[in-house]
Amino acid sequence: HMGPDDTHGQQPPSPLAGGAEAEGALPLLAPDLCVYERYLSVYGRRVGYPGGGEVAFDVVGHPRCAFRFVTVFPWDRERKEVTLVREFAQGPNASVWSLPTGGFSEAAHGALGEGGLLAAARAELAEEA
Numbered sequence: 001h002m003g004p005d006d007t008h009g010q011q012p013p014s015p016l017a018g019g020a021e022a023e024g025a026l027p028l029l030a031p032d033l034c035v036y037e038r039y040l041s042v043y044g045r046r047v048g049y050p051g052g053g054e055v056a057f058d059v060v061g062h063p064r065c066a067f068r069f070v071t072v073f074p075w076d077r078e079r080k081e082v083t084l085v086r087e088f089a090q091g092p093n094a095s096v097w098s099l100p101t102g103g104f105s106e107a108a109h110g111a112l113g114e115g116g117l118l119a120a121a122r123a124e125l126a127e128e129a
Contacts, residue, residue, distance in 0.1 A: 029054060037063075065103030070120040072100040085128050100128045 026047040036042040061067035074083040102124035110116035
């Protein structure tokens with residue numbers, strides 16, 4: 001947990017707030033609170049469930065991407081196999097096998113409904129090649 005000096009005394013606005021209006025979204029019981037910010041950000045979130053239940057979540061991601069990502073599942077139909085990439089992962093501090101995954105940004109890839117996800121997936125595959 002970071003102290004107030006680690007975020008320079010400021011609470012950045014949550015890039016997640018717009019999701020409260022999304023179809024199927026649960027009601028937010030309080031504004032999202034940024035508890036850590038550097039390469040990744042961690043936001044504390046409290047939501048209400050139908051019937052009165054409340055749950056606290058930690059939301060982790062990249063605010064620059066509005067917490068949106070693409071994951072590519074490169075399936076070879078003829079061989080019936082998937083291609084994975086081997087890359088360094090900070091969590092285990094080791095090289096791991098994974099699916100190509102990258103951040104989605106409307107500024108870099110275009111609007112979601114206008115080919116933006118496909119553009120982000122292509123950019124991620126080009127980066128991994």
